[in-house]
Amino acid sequence: MCERNGRHLKRRNPSTKTSAGRTPPGGAPASRSFTVREPAELLSFLFSVHPGQGRNAVKAMLSRGQVSVGGKNVTAYNHPLQPGDEVTVRKGKPPETVRFVGMAILHEDEDVIVIRKDAGLLSIATAEEKELTAYRQLTDYVRKQDPRSRIFVLHRLDRDTSGVMMFARSEQVQQKMQADWHEVVRERTYTALVEGQVRKPEGTVESWLKANAALKVYSSPTPGDGQHAVTHYKVLRSSKTYSLLEVRLETGRKNQIRVHMQDIGHPIAGDKKYGAKTKPIGRLGLHASVLAFVHPSTGQLMRFESPVPKAFLSVF
Structure with a gap:
């Protein structure tokens, strides 16, 4: 005190x-x-x-x-x-309130900004896509405090994936955290709405991922051919048509969960690219529920959660 x-x-x-x-x-x-x-x-x-x-x-x-x-x-x-x-x-009149589109700040300090991103918002623009992004909005936000301020990408969520993600507030913090990412990030848990009834109450999917000429990621049939990826899952709810899974990443590869759910015969709902035939909630059924990491300056373990969207539960 x-x-x-x-x-x-x-x-x-x-x-x-x-x-x-x-x-x-x-x-x-x-x-x-x-x-x-x-x-x-x-x-x-x-x-x-x-x-x-x-x-x-x-x-x-x-x-x-x-x-x-x-x-x-x-x-x-x-x-x-x-x-x-x-x-x-x-004292006096406070500065203008910042209104974000498709996102909200969960935590900010001198080193990191943690946000909750909605489905439909890009994390960061690509060469072909110049629309409003989480990165652009946060850049505008920090520059209102200090015109010299910048933010730096630590990881990304797909456009149609919602949930918790974070950015660094300096290049030094970005490099420090990314250099030891597997030790810094202690938990990355997702909630996935997948097609079909997953019979096994929990399991692990392990494969080597690579991308084809169309940049679609797939599991190589040859061990060691590609990036090693490990995904753990546990069934939270299920019916004859859908299952709600808690998915924990041991590795964080591009489209890892989407590919591994297709591999076990239960593609993520709404994920036509990776085998889904239905779109019951009008979006991809993937949500980043938990992000826990060691703070780069204080060494404190920080954990942030974003509740499962109600739409994910509406199909049961």
Whole structure:
């Protein structure tokens, strides 16, 4: 817990200067800054330095974009603070609220941004596709805070796959995480709606994946021919026509789940490219439910979940 007695945090002089270096007329500061003395989450820290304000008022400061850490706007309640961090709370009219299309931020800090992506939104544009993407929206978002800011791709979700994904906020973080991806990422769990009744309650699919001339991925019949891929699955619900599976990736290859579900005779619903004959929910039946990773700076294990879309359950 953070306290106000000076042992854990240091409050600046009540006449804290504005960013222009002047105290506003009337003596009311345009912002107040606090220095963190002990590790804490941002929301609990704000409660400790605003004891006279209600919980909803303090939460509103965050949601309106009035709080920054180290000069960068932060809206996540659980943003981790470390000793020496400077937290600034601004008064006055808050900055314009950013409205995202087909996505929402689950967490952001100085190193990573974790989002929930809807089906239909591209993660990042290709040479042929220049439309609105998650990458473009996040780039615009961070540049409103600092025109020099950039974001960097760590992994992707297919256009028609929904769920949790993340981006790095610097090239150094991107390289650090990707260089040791299998150790950094501790869990990647998907929910898949597949055709047919999967009889085996759980199982593992292992193959070597490669792409043909049309860039369609397939399992090679020759061991060692291609990229090694391992997928674990467990049946959550089933009927004569569909099954809902929890799918855990041991490796993360392009279209791995889609190919492996086709391999066991139960293609993902709506996935015509990989053998599906039906489209019961009007989209691909694949959702990235869980992403857990070791934070590149703090070493903390962070886990984010996105609920299974209701449409996936509507077929049972």
